[in-house]
Amino acid sequence: xxxxAGVRVLDLSRVLAGPWAGQLLADYGADVIKVERPGSGDDxxxxxxxxxxxxxxxxxxxxxxxxxxxxxxxxxxxxAEGAALVRTLAAEADVLIENYKVGQxxxxxxxxxxxxxxxxxxxxxxxxxxxxxxxxxxxxxxxxAIQAAGGLMSITGEAEGTPGTQPQKVGVAVVDLMTGVYxxxxxxxxxxxxxxxxxxxxxxxxxxxxxxxxxxxxxxNHLVGGLTPRRMGNAHPNIVPYQVFATADGHIVLxxxxxxxxxxxxxxAGEAALARDARFATNAARVAHRAELVPRVxxxxxxxxxxxxxxxxxxxxxxxxxxxxxxxxxxxxxxxxRGMVVERGGEGDAASMPLVAAPVCFxxxxxxxxxxxxxxxxxxxxxxxxxxxxxxxxxxxAD
Numbered sequence: 001x002x003x004x005a006g007v008r009v010l011d012l013s014r015v016l017a018g019p020w021a022g023q024l025l026a027d028y029g030a031d032v033i034k035v036e037r038p039g040s041g042d043d044x045x046x047x048x049x050x051x052x053x054x055x056x057x058x059x060x061x062x063x064x065x066x067x068x069x070x071x072x073x074x075x076x077x078x079x080a081e082g083a084a085l086v087r088t089l090a091a092e093a094d095v096l097i098e099n100y101k102v103g104q105x106x107x108x109x110x111x112x113x114x115x116x117x118x119x120x121x122x123x124x125x126x127x128x129x130x131x132x133x134x135x136x137x138x139x140x141x142x143x144x145a146i147q148a149a150g151g152l153m154s155i156t157g158e159a160e161g162t163p164g165t166q167p168q169k170v171g172v173a174v175v176d177l178m179t180g181v182y183x184x185x186x187x188x189x190x191x192x193x194x195x196x197x198x199x200x201x202x203x204x205x206x207x208x209x210x211x212x213x214x215x216x217x218x219x220x221n222h223l224v225g226g227l228t229p230r231r232m233g234n235a236h237p238n239i240v241p242y243q244v245f246a247t248a249d250g251h252i253v254l255x256x257x258x259x260x261x262x263x264x265x266x267x268x269a270g271e272a273a274l275a276r277d278a279r280f281a282t283n284a285a286r287v288a289h290r291a292e293l294v295p296r297v298x299x300x301x302x303x304x305x306x307x308x309x310x311x312x313x314x315x316x317x318x319x320x321x322x323x324x325x326x327x328x329x330x331x332x333x334x335x336x337x338r339g340m341v342v343e344r345g346g347e348g349d350a351a352s353m354p355l356v357a358a359p360v361c362f363x364x365x366x367x368x369x370x371x372x373x374x375x376x377x378x379x380x381x382x383x384x385x386x387x388x389x390x391x392x393x394x395x396x397x398a399d
Contacts, residue, residue: 001029001362001363002028003028003362004028004030005029007025007030007031007094007095007191008033008093008094009025009030009031009033009095009096009097010086010090010093010095010096011032011033011034011096012035012077012086012097012098013097013098013127014036014042014099015042015044015176016044016066016176016177017099017143017175017176017179017183017207019044019066019067020066020180020181021097021125021180021181021183021184021187022034022066022067022070023067023068023069023369024358025184025187026069026371027068027069027360027367027368027369028358028367030094030095032069032070033072033073033089033383034067034070034072034073034374035075035089036072036073036074036075036376036377037074037075038377039074041072041074041377042063042067044060044063045059047060047062047063048060048061048062052064053353059373063373064355067373068344068368068369068371068373069369069370069371070371071371071379072374072379073380073384074376074380078107083109083110085384085387086108087109087114087115087118088387088390090110091118091119094122094191094200095123095124095125095187096115096123096124097125097127097187098110098124098125098126098127100126102132102137102138112124120200121194121198122200123190123191123194123200123201123203124200124201124203125187125190125203126202126204126205127206128204128207129141129142129206129208130208131204131209132204132206133204136208141206143175143176143207144169144173146175146207146208147169147175148167149208150175150207150211150212150215151211151212152169152211152214152215153167153168154230155218155230155231156168156170156231158231158233159230159231160230160231165231175210175211175214178214179205179206179207179210182205183203187203190203218237221238235290235294238287239255239256240287240290241254241256241262241293241294242256242257244323246298246301246302247302247304247305248302249305250305250306250322250323252301252306252309252322252323253322253323254297254301254318254319255319255320255321257319258283259281259282261319262275262283262286264316264318265313265318268313268316268318269300274296279292279293310322339357339366340356340357340359341354342356342357342366342368343355344370344372344373353373
């Protein structure tokens with residue numbers, strides 16, 4: 001199923017946030033053209049090892065993770081011919097995604113006002129570190145820096161006061177990824193709005209804005225409660241017990257979200273009376289007496305291995321999960337059953353590359369673009385021939 005079949009997307013972005021949005025749109029059926037720098041292409045084409053493919057045309061795993069379903073054309077935007085080519089593509093596009101510094105594309109007549117004047121139906125999505133406005137708009141934005149500036153690292157890592165520790169970033173570029181998802185939802189909303197108005201719009205998406213929005217309940221704890229959340233390790237600021245515990249042979253996550261679940265946990269541990277103790281009978285009481293309760297739960301968990309605890313907790317309806325490494329994740333029966341790995345062969349390649357599928361199904365069918373991540377300028381000649389044959393090519397230069 002391809003809900004976005006017939007939607008044309010011009011992806012001028014690099015690295016992760018923009019390409020992630022472009023890949024999602026491709027997975028949903030859009031025709032996505034990736035515009036890259038001649039010679040080097042997307043920065044992530046050099047971010048290996050590991051690599052896939054032959055030594056002559058190898059592509060790194062990082063690039064592969066965000067560019068499925070696209071066609072690639074190499075264009076020098078700084079040249080008059082290259083800028084004219086992109087304007088021609090934009091004139092026929094539904095969506096354009098870019099993550100250049102604020103004002104940079106205006107030098108080439110490829111900014112939102114210029115291209116929307118050419119194509120009023122265009123949905124033009126800009127992704128920057130700090131947004132199109134404000135005192136820091138001109139600053140370059142990187143996921144790691146935004147995790148720091150946006151508060152995420154202040155609440156991530158071992159509990160404050162633990163010797164030898166410091167704030168930590170998340171293990172994947174979560175701000176880039178979530179910005180890609182937010183950009184995608186904004187694009188889809190703009191396309192829906194265009195059906196009513198006939199007009200596109202300029203979407204301003206900033207990594208910092210997304211990071212602040214992602215603070216979610218932690219932001220609420222500050223805005224409503226006047227608190228400044230701090231690092232708590234794997235503990236939860238509002239729920240107890242809700243964290244990682246060591247078991248006899250590994251680790252387990254307990255996610256006890258209500259009083260009934262806590263009572264069942266106590267029964268499994270042979271201490272049913274604890275759930276009636278006024279210090280622990282309600283979640284608010286458990287939060288207040290966290291220091292007393294958590295060591296007791298930790299002692300319970302050491303009595304059995306992770307698999308044994310998961311079996312018992314699942315049967316009792318107490319939310320839990322084993323702590324897996326990434327290799328174990330891709331061997332997990334549920335992940336395999338859900339088809340979260342897809343194989344895609346590059347055009348002209350005998351071998352296929354393993355890729356993580358989009359986490360969405362339509363009527364039971366996994367959303368996944370059929371086209372493999374492209375080699376640099378793989379589709380450039382075909383696109384240039386098509387443009388050269390089109391009426392009105394080449395277009396008049398921008399003013």
